Amino acid sequence: MPYTELLRLWNESVQAVDANDWEGALAKLQQIPEQTSRTHFNAASAHLALGQLDMALRCLDLTIAKDERLAVAFFQRAAVMLQMNRSEEALSDCIWAQEHMRGNAVIDYRQLGLRYKLYYWQILYNTAAAYCRMGQWESAMDKLLPATQDRGQGRGGNIEVALKSRREVLDPLLVPVGSVFRPRKQEIEQLHQRDFLGKAKVMIQGLARYSQSVINTDYIKSIWTRSNQTACNELTCSQSPSAD
Numbered sequence: 111m112p113y114t115e116l117l118r119l120w121n122e123s124v125q126a127v128d129a130n131d132w133e134g135a136l137a138k139l140q141q142i143p144e145q146t147s148r149t150h151f152n153a154a155s156a157h158l159a160l161g162q163l164d165m166a167l168r169c170l171d172l173t174i175a176k177d178e179r180l181a182v183a184f185f186q187r188a189a190v191m192l193q194m195n196r197s198e199e200a201l202s203d204c205i206w207a208q209e210h211m212r213g214n215a216v217i218d219y220r221q222l223g224l225r226y227k228l229y230y231w232q233i234l235y236n237t238a239a240a241y242c243r244m245g246q247w248e249s250a251m252d253k254l255l256p257a258t259q260d261r262g263q264g265r266g267g268n269i270e271v272a273l274k275s276r277r278e279v280l281d282p283l284l285v286p287v288g289s290v291f292r293p294r295k296q297e298i299e300q301l302h303q304r305d306f307l308g309k310a311k312v313m314i315q316g317l318a319r320y321s322q323s324v325i326n327t328d329y330i331k332s333i334w335t336r337s338n339q340t341a342c343n344e345l346t347c348s349q350s351p352s353a354d
Contacts, residue, residue: 111143117293117301120149124292132156147176148223148291151183158190159287166190181210182219182228182285188236189282192243200282201240207233223292224285231257232283239280250280 123138135156139149154169170187173180188203208230211217217228234257241250 114301116142116146117297120152120293121298121301123149123152124290127152127156127288127290130159130288132159145172145176147173147180147183150176151180151186151224152290154186154190155285155287155290158284163190163194167194179210181207181217181233182224182226184210185228185233185236186285188240189284192236192239192282195243197240197243201237201244204233204237204240208237219291223294224289225292226285226289235280236282239282242279 119138119141123135126132126135126138133156136153139145139153139156142149145153150169150173154166154173157163157166157169167187167190170183170190173183174187177183184203184207188200188207191197191200191203211228211230211233215230219226219228234253238250238253238257241247241253
């Protein structure tokens with residue numbers, strides 16, 4: 111598939127997401143034969159919005175298969191696995207997410223088209239949530255306590271609640287619904303320009319064919335008229351009385 115066609119379908123799927131048309135978004139994405147890690151991630155987001163955890167997990171598997179260093183994909187898959195009570199696998203993904211943060215306290219994914227910042231404390235929180243479901247409360251607290259040291263802009267109040275609850279199972283954190291990877295604005299503008307120029311070219315070609323058709327029709331009519339006139343003249347001459 112040409113990249114321009116992939117770009118068009120990707121952009122239309124994002125527009126469907128913005129309209130909360132999750133099935134419409136999936137329909138557009140399914141028309142892409144060879145998807146990228148970002149379009150797979152978007153499909154997972156749409157399935158999550160529809161409550162289809164199994165399909166979301168499958169799409170996140172494909173996302174990571176395409177990009178094994180995408181920390182936000184491991185973070186999201188861990189959260190989905192926690193919702194499916196697959197705690198040990200979720201814990202493994204949390205560890206991989208921490209690894210792919212590469213020592214950063216936060217990764218801003220806007221450069222890749224995702225309007226989302228992944229904070230290290232969020233991964234620690236989901237790690238604690240996994241330990242809670244496994245009944246390993248001390249390990250959970252060991253992860254929650256360092257998370258309280260992060261006083262960045264992205265820190266929420268869930269950590270304090272979790273520390274006070276002690277024995278309460280924690281709900282996992284996820285990338286918010288509607289946060290998806292978007293194509294670059296410049297590429298979409300260029301795509302629209304190509305579409306406009308392409309349509310203009312088609313119109314010009316159509317007008318040219320129409321003009322040529324008109325010319326050909328007029329030419330045929332002129333030949334037909336001349337032929338008829340010649341035939342009439344010959345007939346008149348043949349019917350005229352000959353002079354003796």
